Amino acid sequence: MLAGRLEAKGASLSVKHALLGLLARGPQHGYELKAALDGELVPLSPLNFGQIYTTLERLERDGLVVHQVVAQEERPDKKVFSLTPQGRAELEYWLSSPSSLSLDLRNETFLKFMLAGLLRGRVPGVHPAAVMAAERRAAFDSLHEVARARLLLDPDGSPPEVGLLLDLASLRLEAFLKWLDRCDEVLTRGASGAPDG
Amino acid sequence: MCAASTARPAKGSVTPAVEAQGLTKAFGSGPTEVQxxxxxxxxxxxxxxxxxxxxxxxxxxxxxxxVGGLTKPTSGKVLVGGQDLSALNDDALTLLRRRRIGFVFQFFNLLPILTALENVALPLIIDGVREAEATQRAAAAMELVGIAHRRGHRPGKLSGGEQQRVAVARALVTEPVLILADEPTGNLDSTTGDQVMALLRRLVDERGQTILMVTHDPRAAAMADSLLTLKDGFVAHEQRLDGGRSAGEILRELEGLS
Structure with missing residues (x-):
């Protein structure tokens, strides 16, 4: 699944603030919130209902939203949520604060690269070059998917915002591939110094 | 004489569009030789x-x-559409290049004094095709790549992306068995580069065109079906880019969300 493969590891989207932002446009029930999230805010990686309702409960507990039960004919009552003044203040604070960009200093690929170097020769079949080749393969597969998705969206009339999301995914993968080239350079240099490479 | 015909073989026929076997190339000799x-x-x-x-x-x-027959290998051989290039004399090789291979370059390589249409028709004119037919086929190729409205413009009046479209039309006009593209996005901004890549992709998907593209741009390379990485003159890495899912599946997913 596109979403599953491309999801930024570690970076978690604030469902809380997404919901506060949607409710700032006016009261809505859960289903409407879900549709707006999927359609506009998180278009390529749908959230499940469970996540949305759990977050709404927490927001209500913290006094950021309130709900009203609206009776419906022949259907279960629905909860309509709206923003409290505290909720609006929290939203405005969040919107004006820069997002925390992860420096990713506990990077998993780096960890594998280093460990493969340490274990090379001790554990059969382990080699940093093989680790990096597998990473490169996976990154190109993902980049191919992003490219295909962009192509399918592009021909006409796709919302440009979705294109921006795909661009971000693409640029990250391109940067990662560039970094893998650096790793290769380091490996090659190491190998030419130590002929057992 | 040249055994190559201008007919494009049907998609899926057994002869590969290109084969290279044990290809080596050395430049210079003695201590300055470069492999x-x-x-x-x-x-x-x-x-x-x-x-x-x-x-x-x-x-x-x-x-x-x-692969384009522009230089000869030191050893090994290249077959284009089943034709062994090493079996051809220079004249026959020139004919094969002209009729069966289309070239797309980083800097477009259009002739500045000719209009876009004349540039596209040129490979046919050189090959002796009557002007009326050449013009008609050139116009069709320009239509195909979405640049027909610029037929009367000289390259200097066209944007980079438009020039590259004209160059792609010129590469297509002979209905070649193979298109060779050398850094086709290298001189374009990323949006225009994406558009040119989308065009090349469409030629493959809709017309069964075979394309071999050299690039240093991973974004462009990711549009291909397969990726070959060379290092120090060897194939360091080979990969099919299918990502495990078809384009149709990705599309259905995106449609389901809109």
């Missing part, structure tokens, strides 16, 4: 889009030149 390629094999089915990547000096441009 640009040290034994490369490849086989490209018709209707497949192959991207060749690698750092500068890895041999990727040399590979492109050998």
């Amino acid at each position: 640009a390629l040290r034994g490369v094999d490849l086989s490209l089915r018709q209707g497949v889009f192959l991207a060749v990547m690698g750092p500068s000096g890895s041999g990727k441009s040399t590979l492109l030149h050998l």
Whole structure:
């Protein structure tokens, strides 16, 4: 699944603030919130209902939203949520604060690269070059998917915002591939110094 | 004489569009000899889009030149549409290049004094096709790549993206068995580059065109079906880019969300 493969590891989207932002446009029930999230805010990686309702409960507990039960004919009552003044203040604070960009200093690929170097020769079949080749393969597969998705969206009339999301995914993968080239350079240099490479 | 015909073989026929066997190329001799390629094999089915990547000096441009019959290998051979290039004399090789291979370059290489249409028709005119027919086929090729409205413009009046479209039309006009593209996005901004890549992709998907593209741009390479990475004149890495899912599946997913 596109979403599953491309999801930024570690970076978690604030469902809380997404919901506060949607409710700032006016009261809505859960289903409407879900549709707006999927359609506009998180278009390529749908959230499940469970996540949305759990977050709404927490927001209500913290006094950021309130709900009203609206009776419906022949259907279960629905909860309509709206923003409290505290909720609006929290939203405005969040919107004006820069997002925390992860420096990713506990990077998993780096960890594998280093460990493969340490274990090379001790554990059969382990080699940093093989680790990096597998990473490169996976990154190109993902980049191919992003490219295909962009192509399918592009021909006409796709919302440009979705294109921006795909661009971000693409640029990250391109940067990662560039970094893998650096790793290769380091490996090659190491190998030419130590002929057992 | 040349055994190559201008007819485009049907997609899926058994003859690969391109084959390279044990390809090596050395430049210079003695102590200054440089081994640009040290034994490369490849086989490209018709209707497949192959991207060749690698750092500068890895041999990727040399590979492109050998496959295009622009230089001769030191050893090994190249077959284009089943035709062994080493079996051809210079005249026959020129004819094969003209009729069966289309070239797309980084800097477009259009003739500035000719209009876009005349540039596209040129390979046919040189090949002796009557002017009326050449013009008609050139116009059709320009239509196909979405640049027909610029037929009367000289290259200097066209944007980079438009010039590259004209160049793609020129590469297509002979209905070649193979298009060779050398850094086709190298001189374009990323949006225009994406559009040119989308065009090349469409030629593969809709017309079964075979393309071999050399690039250092991973974003462009990711549009291909397969990726070949060269390093120090060897194939360091080979990969099919299918990502495990078809384009149709991705599309359905995106449609379901809109």
